[in-house]
Amino acid sequence: MRAVEELLRSPIAPTGVIVAPQLLEAPRGAALRDAILRAGVPVEEVAARDFHTAAETESPQGVLAIAPVPAHTLDDIAAADGLRVVVLDAVQDPGNVGTILRTAAALGAGATVALPGTVDLWNAKVVRSAMGALFHHRCLNATWDELDAFQRRVGLSWWVADAGGTPLGRTPPPARLGLVVGNEGAGVSAQARERADHIVALPIASAV
The missing domain is CATH 3.30.1330.30 (Ribosomal protein L30/S12)
Incomplete structure (x- = not known):
């Protein structure tokens, strides 16, 4: 509902x-x-x-x-000040993707981009778990080649999320930031690590 x-x-x-x-x-x-x-x-x-x-x-x-699926492109957000982009690197669980989309929208990210291997952004379970965020937040599919071209054009800095990274908060975020979130089991891909300007971790309790 x-x-x-x-x-x-x-x-x-x-x-x-x-x-x-x-x-x-x-x-x-x-x-x-x-x-x-x-x-x-x-x-x-x-x-x-x-x-x-x-x-x-x-x-x-x-x-x-x-309803029709909206057609968004990276060009839609290229001119945004304080650009923030979330990149899903083969995230496969629909519930996880929906939650990430909702969080990205709540925190004001300009878009969420799904790389190959990520579950369909308009999967019914994704839509339900996003609780309507998909209808207000730009989400689209892209390849690394397309993201590389976009990064060169707009000056995006790639931050990659990994448990072994620098605790988030120790490094001031750049004006234009792309945050890459990896697969539930395998983590981020080698392609993401190769492009990383910074690897960050969200500090959590050791038992989690």
């Missing part, structure tokens, strides 16, 4: 919404259905059984929205 609420607040125009009876069982759901209708979005009401076959969760909340 939260994702559809955020979609309606975003610049992305949904092309249709599917609604099941359970959406209207709570005031929040009824208010969402009314907001969808006020926005002029076509609504199709279906039986709960039919809705469940379309949903990808065990306990769906009764609303599914259809």
